[in-house]
Amino acid sequence: MFNTKSRVAAFFVGAGLAACAAAPAFAQQGLDEPFQASFKKALEGKTIGYVPVAMNFDLTEGWFAGVKKELEPYGVKVVVRDPNWSTSAGAQALTTLISEKPAAIIVHNPDVQTYAKLMQRAEKEGIYIIQVNMGSVYRSAAFVGANWIEIGERNANAVIKACQGKSNKVAIVQGALSAATSAYTLKGVENVFAKHPEIKVVSSQAADWDAAKAKAITQTVLKQNPDLCGIVGFWDGMDIGTAAAVKEAGLTGKVFVATSGGGERKGACELVKSGAFDLDVSYDVPTQAADMAGMIKWLLSSGIKPSEAKGSIYTTLTDITKDNADSQTACWNLSDLKK
Numbered sequence: 062m063f064n065t066k067s068r069v070a071a072f073f074v075g076a077g078l079a080a081c082a083a084a085p086a087f088a089q090q091g092l093d094e095p096f097q098a099s100f101k102k103a104l105e106g107k108t109i110g111y112v113p114v115a116m117n118f119d120l121t122e123g124w125f126a127g128v129k130k131e132l133e134p135y136g137v138k139v140v141v142r143d144p145n146w147s148t149s150a151g152a153q154a155l156t157t158l159i160s161e162k163p164a165a166i167i168v169h170n171p172d173v174q175t176y177a178k179l180m181q182r183a184e185k186e187g188i189y190i191i192q193v194n195m196g197s198v199y200r201s202a203a204f205v206g207a208n209w210i211e212i213g214e215r216n217a218n219a220v221i222k223a224c225q226g227k228s229n230k231v232a233i234v235q236g237a238l239s240a241a242t243s244a245y246t247l248k249g250v251e252n253v254f255a256k257h258p259e260i261k262v263v264s265s266q267a268a269d270w271d272a273a274k275a276k277a278i279t280q281t282v283l284k285q286n287p288d289l290c291g292i293v294g295f296w297d298g299m300d301i302g303t304a305a306a307v308k309e310a311g312l313t314g315k316v317f318v319a320t321s322g323g324g325e326r327k328g329a330c331e332l333v334k335s336g337a338f339d340l341d342v343s344y345d346v347p348t349q350a351a352d353m354a355g356m357i358k359w360l361l362s363s364g365i366k367p368s369e370a371k372g373s374i375y376t377t378l379t380d381i382t383k384d385n386a387d388s389q390t391a392c393w394n395l396s397d398l399k400k
Contacts, residue, residue: 099362100358100362101135101136103361103362104132104135104136104137104358104361104362105135105136105137106136106137107136107137107138107163107164107165107361108137108138108139108140108161108163108164109128109132109137109138109139109140109163109164109165109166109167109357110140110141110142110158110161110163110165110166110167111124111125111128111139111140111141111142111166111167112141112142112144112151112154112155112158112166112167112168112169113125113141113143113144113169114144114146114151114169114170114171114195115143115144115145115146116141116143116145118298119298119322119323119325119327119328119329119346119395120194120298120322120323120346121169122395123323123325123346123347123350123393123395123398124167124169124193124346124349124350124353125139125141126350126395126398126399127346127347127349127350127351127353127354127398128167128350128353128354128357130350130398130399130400131350131351131354131355131358132354132357132358135358137357140163142154142155142157142158146171148171148172148175151171151175151176152175152176152179155168155176155179155180155183156179158183159179159182159183159186159188162186162187162188163188164188164189164357164361165188165189165190165191165202165357165360165361166180166183166188166189166190166191167191167192167193167353168180168190168191168192168193168197168201169192169193169194169195170192170195170196170197170240170241171195171237171239171240172197172237172239172240172241173196173197173198173239173240173241173244174197174198174239175197176197176199177197177198177199178199180192180197180199180201181199183367184201184202184367184368185367185368187366187367188367189201189202189203189357189360189361189367189370190202190203190367191203191204191205191353191356191357192204192205192206193205193206193349193353194206194207194242194344194349195240195241195242196241197241200371201367201371202356202360202367202370202371202372203353203356203360203370203372203373203374204372204373204374205349205352205353205356205373205374205376206344206349206374206375206376207242207321207344207375207376207378208375208376208378209241209242209245209246209248209249210245210246210248210249210252211249211378212246212249212321212342212344212378213245213246213247213248213249213250213251213252213253213293214249214250214252214253215249215319215340215342215378215380216246216249216250216293216294216319216320216321216340216342217249217250217252217253217254217293217319218253219317219319219339219340219380220290220291220292220293220317220319221253221254221257221260221291223290223291223317223339224260224290224291224317227288227290228261228286228288228289228290229259229260229261229290230261230263230286230288230289230290230291231254231260231261231262231263231289231290231291231292231293232262232263232264232265232279232282232286232289232291232292232293233247233250233262233264233265233266233292233293234266234268234275234278234279234292234293234294234295234299234300234303235247235265235266235267235268235295236267236268236269236270236295236296236299237267237269237270238267240270242295242296243267243295246295246321247265247295250293263282263285263286263289264278264281264282264285264286266278268299268302268303270296270298270299271299271302272298272299272300272301272302272305273302274299274302275294275299275300275301275302275303275306276302276303276305276306277302277306278303279292279302279303279306279307280306280309280310283306283307283310283312283316287310289312289316290315290316290317291316291317291318291319292307292316292317292318292319293319293320294318294319294320294321295320295321296320296321296322297320297321297322297328297329297332297338297341298322298328300318300320300338301332301337303318303320304318304332304337304338305337307337308337313336313337314336317339317340318337318338318339318340319338319339319340319341319342320338320340320341320342321341321342321343321344322341322342322343322344323343323344323345323346323349324341324343324344324345324346324379324381324391324392324393325346325392325393325394325395326392326393326394327394327395329341329343329381329392330381330386330387330391330392331386333381333382333383333386334383334386334387336383338381339382340380340381340382341380341381342378342379342380342381343378343379343380343381343391343392344376344378345376345377345378345379345393346393346398347393347398348376348377349376350398352374352376356372356374379391
């Protein structure tokens with residue numbers, strides 16, 4: 062005879078054995094994810110073209126390394142065509158790429174007009190166009206980049222704050238006048254300065270993304286206005302020259318230098334730490350590369366026609382100052398993207 066405790070024990074033992082017997086049947090019934098196979102097939106063997114304004118600086122090298130890191134594991138080949146600052150060479154490179162029929166092309170426009178018709182032609186021929194940072198008048202399948210008006214506004218506000226109680230004299234060092242980046246950033250600066258009539262813009266000149274030109278412009282401005290209190294520059298790669306002129310004049314820390322860039326540690330962050338730049342608004346190249354790669358993955362796997370897709374991803378901006386110039390989240394290393 063079983064007592065009550067024995068009956069309970071026997072019940073649980075029996076239930077456990079039944080569960081164990083049933084478990085293998087469920088464990089052997091995996092569920093196939095229905096979309097991963099078609100996703101892999103959509104990317105495998107595809108080629109992505111990349112036409113920057115030039116290679117060998119942090120932005121373009123970082124985008125290339127980041128996109129490769131994201132796409133190559135899926136069997137995607139990323140090829141670069143470097144025009145080395147030549148607009149005509151860039152147009153030829155884009156024309157040649159279109160004839161080679163890659164799945165997509167990443168385009169870094171030198172200005173708003175030169176590549177517009179070529180990009181439109183590419184999308185009509187079934188090639189997705191992803192524009193990065195410097196857009197054109199043609200709206201392609203995707204734009205990934207900074208909100209330049211916001212950058213102009215941030216830098217202008219920082220300069221106004223730094224100029225309080227001082228001369229209120231400010232200089233603007235633009236990039237290339239024909240580039241969307243420069244025109245939009247200038248609009249952002251103008252939006253802010255229009256609300257502050259006390260600000261006196263004593264110089265607003267284009268240095269064409271050239272550090273030597275930026276230095277020469279700034280040297281002249283400082284000689285004419287030794288009481289200058291702030292400078293708004295449009296790219297930290299160019300504003301290395303701006304900061305050098307300020308340093309040579311013995312005005313580092315007295316003239317507030319605001320600029321923007323991709324946030325690479327050896328460039329932007331070291332210059333902020335040294336005091337050469339007081340503010341560098343970063344649009345974070347690794348994030349932009351990941352956004353471009355993610356957009357390419359989606360476009361290739363979606364089945365949507367290039368001419369039917371029109372979208373933008375604006376990069377979240379980070380203000381780099383001495384307070385965070387050592388931060389791993391604010392600054393990045395090109396070597397890490399290339400691993």
